[in-house]
Amino acid sequence: MIPAAFAYFRPTNVKEALTLLDQYKDEAKLLAGGHSLIPLMKLRLAQPRYVIDLGRVRELEYIRESGDQVLIGAMTRHVAVETSDLLRQRCPLLAETASVIGDAQVRNMGTIGGSLAHADPAADYPAAILALDAEMRAVSSQGERWIRAEDFFVDMLTTALQPGELLVEIKVPALPPRTGTAYVKVAQKASGFALCGVAVVLTMDQQGVCQHAAVGITGVAPKAYRARAVEQALRGQKLDASVMAAASAKAAEGIDPLEDLHASAEYRAHLARVFCRRALEQAHARI
Ligand SMILES: Cc1cc2nc3c(=O)[nH]c(=O)nc-3n(C[C@H](O)[C@H](O)[C@H](O)COP(=O)(O)OP(=O)(O)OC[C@H]3O[C@@H](n4cnc5c(N)ncnc54)[C@H](O)[C@@H]3O)c2cc1C
Structure with a gap:
């Protein structure tokens, strides 16, 4: 050791x-x-x-508003994301996600940049980052570039970051009115890592019709993914329990679920469907 x-x-x-x-x-x-x-x-x-x-690189520790976006420095600890008043008001999904990472010791030390760069298939943030359509800023001696969430997670423990690149900043949208979000997970008992974690962003119009639905799922597949079939089944619909249940049934569509000592592939797919429904119901109730 x-x-x-x-x-x-x-x-x-x-x-x-x-x-x-x-x-x-x-x-x-x-x-x-x-x-x-x-x-x-x-x-x-x-x-x-x-x-x-990077522990002394203080310029990478911040959470600030910029127009209709919130910018988060890569060295921002999970506890700072969890307790940020700005995030709780403008992007509560990220604060909620941070609040269920590991335990207090992990949240006091772990950073959002480290978690995203590591790309553990059972990490919590990737689900929320995908559902929020966040963007990551990477810098190197050659310059800088922004990477969309869907392009960032490439495979298990693999991101789009290239050797020599440093992840410096994460950009998430401040959420519009009539939007509800939720992150729910079933945790592996010893570590707290997600056997399945589902992040949802729902925006409704004044008539109660779903204008925008984004669902990110972690823990189930080798990398976190957007559940596009679920989103498609929700958009343009008036959401009630039966519509959300029918959409959730598609949560593992097209996915090859992980299988290990913690859970079989079949069980993980089942968790994706059940926790998708719960996350949708919670996000809907919060609008
Ligand atoms: C007991 C325990 C329980 C945990 N439970 C959970 C949980 O429930 N949910 C969860 O999501 N996570 C969990 N974690 C993981 C935790 O969130 C880690 O903090 C996180 O995965 C890594 O962040 P870090 O800041 O510690 O990064 P480090 O461990 O320092 O780095 C991780 C990797 O990222 C690279 N890296 C770090 N920063 C950058 C950067 N700015 N740019 C480019 N590359 C970078 C490093 O080189 C390294 O390869 C747990 C960890 C432990 C030990």
Whole structure:
């Protein structure tokens, strides 16, 4: 349980971090909250020769409003997302999602950027990030680019971030009126990771017809996904219990569910359908 030897760097700004990343390339790993990387290093599943600790890069810790968007620095801890008044008012889905990550120790150390860059198939944020159509800003010594949520999660533990790129910022929309959101999950008992987590964003018009529906599901497949068939079944409909139940039946359509010691593929698909219905009902009731 002792990691392989590594050289340790503690930059104080993004520029310094990028210089180090450029210098050591694939042999370097960024360290954020350390709640995923350190266990991997202790098990020697990751053996970086150089560790670049972002803990002192304070410019990456913020939550602020910009027009009709909320911007979140990558080094913002889960607890700051959970307790942010701005997010609770403008984008409550993200605060709700952060509130059910692991336990208090995990939420005090873990960061939103670390969680997204790690892309654990059972992590909570990816469901919400997908449902919100969030965008991620990545910078490197070559420049910067924005990556849409649907392009960001590529596969299990794999994102669109390239070697030498640093995730610096996450942009989520401030939600419009007559919008309800919910994140519900069934947690693996020991760790709290999601066996299934469903994030929903619903916007209705004044007549009670669904104008926008977005459903992100994590824990079920090798990467979090948008349940497009569910969304299609909701859009343009007046939502009642039977419409939401019928739509939820499509929550695992086209998905090849994960199977491991925690849950069979069949059980995960079942959880996706049941928790999709619960998330839809909760989001609808909150409008
Ligand atoms: C006991 C326990 C329970 C947990 N339960 C849950 C849970 O219920 N739900 C959940 O979602 N998560 C859970 N987690 C994971 C937790 O949320 C982690 O904090 C998170 O997955 C990783 O974030 P971190 O800041 O710790 O990143 P680190 O572990 O420091 O880094 C993770 C990876 O991301 C890379 N990285 C970090 N920051 C950046 C960046 N800015 N740009 C590019 N790459 C970067 C690192 O190089 C590394 O490869 C749990 C963890 C533990 C230990």
